[in-house]
Amino acid sequence: MKLLDIYAKMKSDLDILEGKLAQSVTSDHSLLSETSTHLLKAGGKRIRPVFVLLSGKFGEYRLETLEKIAVSLELIHMSSLVHDDVIDNADTRRGQLTVKSKWDNRIAMYTGDYIFGKALTIVTELKNPLIHQILSKAMVQMCIGEMEQIRDFFNTEQSIRDYLLRIRRKTALLIATSCQLGAIAAGAEWWVSNRLYRFGYNVGMAFQIGDDLLDLLGTEKQIGKPPGSDIRQGNITLPVLLALQEQGREQLLHELNKIRESDGAGDTKKALNIIRRSAGIRISEELAARYISKATQALADLPDIPAKKNLTDIAHFVAKRNY
Amino acid sequence: MKLLDIYAKMKSDLDILEGKLAQSVTSDHSLLSETSTHLLKAGGKRIRPVFVLLSGKFGEYRLETLEKIAVSLELIHMSSLVHDDVIDNADTRRGQLTVKSKWDNRIAMYTGDYIFGKALTIVTELKNPLIHQILSKAMVQMCIGEMEQIRDFFNTEQSIRDYLLRIRRKTALLIATSCQLGAIAAGAEWWVSNRLYRFGYNVGMAFQIGDDLLDLLGTEKQIGKPPGSDIRQGNITLPVLLALQEQGREQLLHELNKIRESDGAGDTKKALNIIRRSAGIRISEELAARYISKATQALADLPDIPAKKNLTDIAHFVAKRNY
Numbered sequence: 001m002k003l004l005d006i007y008a009k010m011k012s013d014l015d016i017l018e019g020k021l022a023q024s025v026t027s028d029h030s031l032l033s034e035t036s037t038h039l040l041k042a043g044g045k046r047i048r049p050v051f052v053l054l055s056g057k058f059g060e061y062r063l064e065t066l067e068k069i070a071v072s073l074e075l076i077h078m079s080s081l082v083h084d085d086v087i088d089n090a091d092t093r094r095g096q097l098t099v100k101s102k103w104d105n106r107i108a109m110y111t112g113d114y115i116f117g118k119a120l121t122i123v124t125e126l127k128n129p130l131i132h133q134i135l136s137k138a139m140v141q142m143c144i145g146e147m148e149q150i151r152d153f154f155n156t157e158q159s160i161r162d163y164l165l166r167i168r169r170k171t172a173l174l175i176a177t178s179c180q181l182g183a184i185a186a187g188a189e190w191w192v193s194n195r196l197y198r199f200g201y202n203v204g205m206a207f208q209i210g211d212d213l214l215d216l217l218g219t220e221k222q223i224g225k226p227p228g229s230d231i232r233q234g235n236i237t238l239p240v241l242l243a244l245q246e247q248g249r250e251q252l253l254h255e256l257n258k259i260r261e262s263d264g265a266g267d268t269k270k271a272l273n274i275i276r277r278s279a280g281i282r283i284s285e286e287l288a289a290r291y292i293s294k295a296t297q298a299l300a301d302l303p304d305i306p307a308k309k310n311l312t313d314i315a316h317f318v319a320k321r322n323y
Numbered sequence: 324m325k326l327l328d329i330y331a332k333m334k335s336d337l338d339i340l341e342g343k344l345a346q347s348v349t350s351d352h353s354l355l356s357e358t359s360t361h362l363l364k365a366g367g368k369r370i371r372p373v374f375v376l377l378s379g380k381f382g383e384y385r386l387e388t389l390e391k392i393a394v395s396l397e398l399i400h401m402s403s404l405v406h407d408d409v410i411d412n413a414d415t416r417r418g419q420l421t422v423k424s425k426w427d428n429r430i431a432m433y434t435g436d437y438i439f440g441k442a443l444t445i446v447t448e449l450k451n452p453l454i455h456q457i458l459s460k461a462m463v464q465m466c467i468g469e470m471e472q473i474r475d476f477f478n479t480e481q482s483i484r485d486y487l488l489r490i491r492r493k494t495a496l497l498i499a500t501s502c503q504l505g506a507i508a509a510g511a512e513w514w515v516s517n518r519l520y521r522f523g524y525n526v527g528m529a530f531q532i533g534d535d536l537l538d539l540l541g542t543e544k545q546i547g548k549p550p551g552s553d554i555r556q557g558n559i560t561l562p563v564l565l566a567l568q569e570q571g572r573e574q575l576l577h578e579l580n581k582i583r584e585s586d587g588a589g590d591t592k593k594a595l596n597i598i599r600r601s602a603g604i605r606i607s608e609e610l611a612a613r614y615i616s617k618a619t620q621a622l623a624d625l626p627d628i629p630a631k632k633n634l635t636d637i638a639h640f641v642a643k644r645n646y
Contacts, residue, residue, distance in 0.1 A: 029467045031474055083436065087429045106410045106473055109432060113406065113439075114466040120443065120459035127452040136443035143437040144352045150429055151354055 003317045006310045010053060013063055017049050020071050024118050035099050035111040039078055042096040047207075048073040048175060050314070052182035055196045057307035059186025068122050069131070069181045075119035076135075077174065080142060082112040087150065092225050131181055138177040145169025153234030154260045156244055156253060163238050164205070167212075172204030195298050199311060202295035207318050209288040212237035216275055228268035231259060231275075238287070242280030292319040326640045329633045333376060336386055340372050343394050347441050358422050358434040362401055365419040370530075371396040371498060373637070375505035378519045380630035382509025391445050392454070392504045398442035399458075400497065403465060405435040410473065415548050454504055461500040468492025476557035477583045479567055479576060486561050487528070490535075495527030518621050522634060525618035530641050532611040535560035539598055551591035554582060554598075561610070565603030615642040 007014065025036035049070035056066040084090070085098040086108050092098060100108035123135060148166045152158050179200035183193035214223055215230045216239055223229075230237055236256075243252055255271035275281070295315045302308055330337065348359035372393035379389040407413070408421040409431050415421060423431035446458060471489045475481050502523035506516035537546055538553045539562055546552075553560055559579075566575055578594035598604070618638045625631055 027463075027467060029470055029474075032467060032470050083432055086432060105428075107470070109406055109409060110466055110470045110473065112436075114463065114470065116436075116439070117459060117463035117466050121456070121463055124452060124455040124459050129447060129450040129452055129455070132447040132452070132455050133444070136440060136447050140350075140437065140440035140444055143433055143440050144350060144355060147352055147355050147430070147433045147437065150433065151352075 001310065001313050003314065006313060007050070009310075010050065013053055013067075014046065014049070016063065017046070017053075017067055017070055017074075020067055021074060024071055024075065024122060025115060027114075031103075031107070032111060032114050035103060035107060036115055038096075038102065039082060039099060039111070039115070042093065044074075044078075046074060047314075048077055048178040051175065051178040051200060051311075052185075054307040054311050054314075055179040055182030055188075055193075055200075056186040057305055058183050058192050058196065058302060059188030061186055065126060065185050066182060068126050069178075069185050072119040072123035072135070073174065073178050073181070075115050075122070076139060076142075079112045079115040079119065080146070082108050082115070084146065086112075087146070090225065090229070096224075126185065128185070131184060134177060134181060134184075138173050141169045141173050145171075145173075149235060152236065154236065154256065156236060156256060158236060158241065160238065160241055163236075163241055167205060167208040168201075171208040171211075172201050175204030175207065176201035192302060195302055198298035199295045199315070202291045202298065203315050203318055206288040206291035206295065206315075209238055209284055209291070210318060213239060213281065213284055213288070216240075216272060217281070228272050231256065231268055231271055232266070234260060239275055239278070239280035239284045242283050243275045243278035246278050246280070248274045248278060289319055292316065324633065324636050326637065329636060330373070332633075333373065336376055336390075337369065337372070339386065340369070340376075340390055340393055340397075343390055344397060347394055347398065347445055348438060350437075354426075354430070355434060355437050358426060358430060359438055361419075361425065362405060362422060362434070362438075365416065367397075367401075369397060370637075371400055371501040374498065374501040374523060374634075375508075377630040377634050377637075378502040378505030378511075378516075378523075379509040380628055381506050381515050381519065381625060382511030384509055388449060388508050389505060391449050392501075392508050395442040395446035395458070396497065396501050396504070398438050398445070399462060399465075402435045402439040402442065403469070405431050405438070407469065409435075410469070413548065413552070419547075449508065451508070454507060457500060457504060457507075461496050464492045464496050468494075468496075472558060475559065477559065477579065479559060479579060481559060481564065483561065483564055486559075486564055490528060490531040491524075494531040494534075495524050498527035498530065499524035515625060518625055521621035522618045522638070525614045525621065526638050526641055529611040529614035529618065529638075532561055532607055532614070533641060536562060536604065536607055536611070539563075539595060540604070551595050554579065554591055554594055555589070557583060562598055562601070562603035562607045565606050566598045566601035569601050569603070571597045571601060612642055615639065 021040055022037065025040065026033045052066055052070040052073060081093065082099050085093060086100050086105050090098050091101040098108070099111050124132060145166055149170060152162060152166065176197045177200070179196035180193045183196045212230065215227060218227055220226050231240065252271060252274045255274065259266040259268060259271060292315050296312050299308055299311060344363055345360065348363065349356045375389055375393040375396060404416065405422050408416060409423050409428050413421050414424040421431070422434050447455060468489055472493060475485060475489065499520045500523070502519035503516045506519045535553065538550060538560070541550055543549050554563065575594060575597045578597065582589040582591060582594060615638050619635050622631055622634060
């Protein structure tokens with residue numbers, strides 16, 4: 001099944017979620033409502049909510065419960081994006097002005113804090129402390145991942161393992177948690193939520209590798225921001241680390257150094273060309289594919305309900321993002 | 324009883340808390356541990372933990388439970404301070420370098436996020452969803468309060484009511500919540516936790532008014548940062564609003580405008596002199612005293628245990644901070 005068809009089948013539930021998301025950030029403070037709504041309207045694939053709902057199908061599917069998990073996770077994700085845009089000094093995301101660029105850094109910081117707080121308010125309406133616990137732990141890991149990213153900026157000596165640990169925290173754990181909490185909230189058995197966690201974790205790893213590839217290979221139109229943004233800000237991703245293990249290493253180091261010294265204003269064209277020509281691209285694609293295959297294997301023992309097929313299809317879609 | 328005596332009597336429990344606080348922010352990420360520990364060591368009065376513990380005396384006092392509330396509230400408070408320092412562009416706090424000045428704004432932002440996440444992890448160890456709910460709501464209000472402060476920067480037309488609503492959200496609600504949650508976690512009756520909430524709310528209002536007075540009247544040594552910081556950054560507090568209702572209004576407006584235009588570099592001496600000579604000081608002190616009296620009244624019906632006397636004494640101390 002195509003991705004659009006899966007979304008179409010879930011449309012009525014997703015529409016309700018979209019309404020709840022919009023409602024969740026309307027406060028008696030107009031500027032906060034405005035910044036948050038701006039953010040919401042920029043859209044996104046809502047992949048975390050979709051995973052929550054599909055994972056909920058492995059238990060007793062109750063939208064009133066699942067929607068709280070889904071809205072909360074999407075808000076936490078959004079909140080981290082606003083803070084990242086401050087860090088990355090990003091002017092656009094998904095082709096839209098960022099909060100920090102349309103307003104300013106201070107407003108973006110508090111908008112992030114506010115959305116984060118709202119996420120918690122919503123999830124705490126569920127009276128299951130286990131859910132609160134799992135969520136808060138995932139959030140701490142996410143923060144550590146973000147901080148590791150800053151620490152590793154322009155560090156060309158970092159290992160592949162450093163990169164994988166970082167994206168695990170930064171991206172994969174929250175997606176894993178989406179699947180796990182969807183299952184737990186639906187009262188699925190423990191082993192079921194564990195398998196879904198593993199599914200989400202592996203899809204999340206592939207997803208981030210795919211995202212990092214897209215930043216190197218995509219067009220500005222596809223990405224919603226100029227390609228090479230990662231290297232411009234010093235975020236050394238897998239394909240770059242792999243390219244640094246090849247012949248062009250010295251030239252690439254030289255280019256990365258020039259970019260670093262230009263303080264974000266430098267030209268990334270030459271560095272991009274070296275990376276694009278390297279085997280780092282293919283090896284990264286293969287690793288992403290391996291994660292996808294592990295993800296689908298994690299589902300093997302689960303009952304053959306339509307949601308299982310949907311999750312598998314989404315995983316394959318993540319693997320084949322057209323860059 | 325003097326404040327120091329109250330702290331001395333609680334010393335063994337507070338020492339345990341201090342240990343838990345230090346432990347809570349040690350992570351496998353060294354920079355985050357370092358920034359958080361730097362922050363912790365800067366100290367503070369730990370007023371929120373003290374209120375949690377004393378309120379817990381009105382129920383079944385169990386330190387293992389109360390400490391989780393206390394540590395969590397202190398971390399939330401600290402997390403908001405780090406983010407505020409980014410907003411206020413503050414270089415020192417309590418006489419120590421701020422995280423944003425010792426490291427940078429980006430690190431300060433993620434340090435705040437991380438400490439916030441840690442606070443949640445700790446409080447979610449308590450299996451009482453009501454506690455999680457109350458806490459998350461207080462956090463959202465705090466964010467709105469911070470945002471209102473930005474919105475109202477240099478707004479000399481705001482009303483006294485705007486100011487009071489703002490400090491209610493920014494400060495008083497979290498202190499109220501400290502008292503309320505201490506009581507709830509100790510299994511105190513509902514009306515008891517309500518009274519303690521009201522106590523904390525009124526002390527919190529007085530506390531913030533006192534803080535705002537201190538910034539206008541204290542010495543750099545007392546405050547830990549140069550006096551007049553609030554007006555330098557555009558934070559128009561109660562005494563200033565009151566001074567603006569007097570004869571010196573035009574001159575004060577002129578001075579505030581100069582400060583605004585100087586973008587934080589301006590001289591606050593003249594403005595400070597006008598405010599210090601105005602009746603705004605006395606009226607603010609009277610209002611703070613009124614809040615303190617409401618606070619102690621809220622305790623009237625509670626059983627006459629030593630903790631009640633301690634809370635009353637602390638309230639009176641808050642009223643008489645030596646500026």
